[in-house]
Ligand code: ATP
């Protein structure tokens with residue numbers, strides 16, 4: 001069965017069990033401080049398990065793009081070495097939100113695997129949670145009894161807390177799970193060791209394919225468990241592993257998900273997969289990593305130097321390194337695999353197809369720049385090797401190469417080994433540990449349990465219409481970070497505060513208690529669907545009503561910038577073309593930033609056109625046409641722009657100003673006239689094929705023009721207030737050029753006169769035409785003078801000293817015939833005499849210079865050079 005059909009069959013099956021089929025959420029997470037990337041199928045549904053939202057259906061199934069390269073689930077170092085862990089993979093899943101529980105989950109999983117896919121029952125094993133003394137939990141008898149009805153008892157195995165108790169994080173929903181494992185070894189192998197002994201033992205052909213999690217507890221901050229009010233099912237099946245079983249191969253990489261990529265790598269690099277283990281690892285690493293990187297870019301995460309971006313950069317660099325070291329590829333080639341990937345997966349994941357060009361450009365540029373780093377690193381490493389005492393290189397140095405220059409330690413090790421050297425790994429580990437601990441401490445966050453004051457209050461956001469409203473505190477918790485110290489997170493029954501999201505900053509403001517105490521809201525964020533107000537303290541009385549007030553001025557400025565961002569987006573697509581895609585935005589109160597795909601720098605005319613376009617929309621006084629809760633299809637049919645990597649619900653909010661229509665949850669002005677004016681401040685590149693514009697609006701433009709005006713009057717003042725300042729400056733420049741020319745001519749004359757004088761001062765010492773003198777000429781003049789004299793006079797030996805306020809220079813010129821016949825050396829002369837002026841220098845035997853700081857040494861230098869010639 002082809003992989004496409006395997007995926008489709010899964011979804012079909014659960015549709016027939018009345019599940020709603022939803023598309024994969026973007027792999028890059030938003031509004032979740034504990035997770036950078038979606039690492040399991042349940043991550044996009046976290047808010048439902050936490051009870052902070054209601055799903056559109058209580059039965060859902062999908063295939064979810066997952067990335068396991070950081071945090072709790074990090075498989076990066078395994079990838080390539082084994083045949084069944086990937087960085088990016090698809091997790092097929094079915095969910096029950098407070099609906100069905102263990103019985104259906106277990107029987108359907110078995111039905112799908114054995115009847116629909118036709119997997120032989122004899123190769124399957126299942127596990128059941130055995131209990132845990134630590135948590136006071138017993139065997140999951142319910143699951144055991146259900147399995148016993150369909151699976152022979154010797155195939156039901158006990159699993160411990162590590163394998164069979166699933167937790168979302170340090171805190172939150174959790175519960176026992178049952179896993180399904182396959183044994184795809186040959187009959188011969190099976191005869192030697194029973195499969196039951198190899199389950200959960202990291203055997204490459206006895207692997208877990210599906211995990212059925214039964215969420216029934218909540219883990220609290222003090223580690224104790226409480227029962228959840230409703231029970232849920234969360235299952236996850238590795239799509240690539242399922243393909244391996246159904247396509248009857250022994251490795252995920254031998255399925256049709258990977259073979260086209262591997263064939264292409266073979267063609268490009270001229271190697272064969274399956275002949276040499278090291279080469280095979282490299283090929284698997286590259287085939288895997290190109291998927292992770294491509295899907296991340298498609299979901300809006302470019303490689304960069306901070307957090308998420310750096311994770312992606314590291315994955316790509318790992319692939320480059322394996323190609324560089326084991327496939328001998330010294331030029332970019334990974335980007336060439338994107339075509340093949342698109343062919344394979346573009347249909348199921350259209351974001352890949354639509355952004356192929358961008359993905360290729362970005363990967364290619366990253367490859368190029370890392371290959372340069374590798375080259376540089378090799379040079380630096382050579383220097384380290386030259387200076388090594390004995391056979392062991394300092395671990396600190398190796399760490400420095402990695403940390404400062406991005407040169408990886410395993411490559412260092414390889415190169416050292418080739419030269420019979422090693423490095424001190426303990427020293428390296430120690431340096432690494434210090435760095436990691438530093439990083440961890442800075443971000444360490446300690447969160448208490450939520451204290452819930454009012455149950456069942458659905459938090460309502462009223463900030464589109466109101467900036468001030470009476471609220472009640474429904475829950476709060478204390479958090480502590482290294483950076484900010486103790487803070488509180490407050491949640492209200494309703495709020496006018498906009499939480500950071502969609503590129504727009506969170507609102508600031510305050511809440512006021514009935515007796516007039518004011519608590520400042522420092523920031524507002526959204527976390528798993530809760531709107532969280534961050535404060536330094538708590539209200540004294542927790543149960544009394546509060547007045548929540550948003551900082552109006554900041555909100556107005558932010559709204560002006562947000563609406564301007566939409567107009568800018570429209571302008572760019574009109575003026576540059578519809579290839580322009582939004583690639584990120586930051587809407588602050590002081591400025592806006594907009595990143596977009598476009599291949600070249602914007603010309604001055606284009607920038608002016610964009611500015612004019614936006615300003616004409618502002619002058620056009622376009623009213624806001626806002627529609628809330630419309631079906632997403634309807635909004636799209638209207639021509640609304642949706643963004644890649646954004647997770648939209650079934651109903652959306654559309655924001656329209658004239659012909660600009662976008663799906664957007666941000667806050668906007670009521671009329672474009674409220675923006676006042678739009679001014680671009682800068683335009684530049686962020687990555688290959690991605691440009692960035694920074695701009696200001698509203699009162700920031702007033703300030704900007706005011707500042708410029710002030711500077712203008714200051715300049716005029718300096719120029720004695722001419723009528724026409726531009727003409728005054730141009731005149732000054734012209735005059736300056738004229739004067740410079742005059743000075744040049746004067747200097748030339750001076751040099752000519754000097755030349756005549758100096759000729760007369762030459763002394764014959766043993767056949768050498770000798771002169772040593774302090775002169776008043778610039779360095780260029782001296783050089784010209786020396787070479788001109790040298791062209792006219794044979795056997796010449798010149799030594800000049802000059803002294804200006806901050807520099808003393810010595811220059812020595814010696815005719816070539818003196819150098820070759822009498823062994824004079826100008827370089828030696830200035831090196832030696834340079835010491836007298838407290839400096840140094842060098843050059844060639846016929847011409848050399850030295851610079852120093854001590855003019856007092858000049859007479860002595862002249863004396864000494866005379867003696868030298870004699
Ligand atoms: P393993 O022990 O094999 O690493 P896991 O316990 O980490 O698996 P879960 O977190 O339960 O796996 O994920 C559910 C399913 O997703 C697994 O049964 C497996 O089929 C698949 N899966 C997990 N990690 C990966 C990975 N890195 N690459 C591909 N598939 C994976």
Ligand code: MG
Nearest residue numbers: 073074075085
């Ligand atoms: Mg794992």
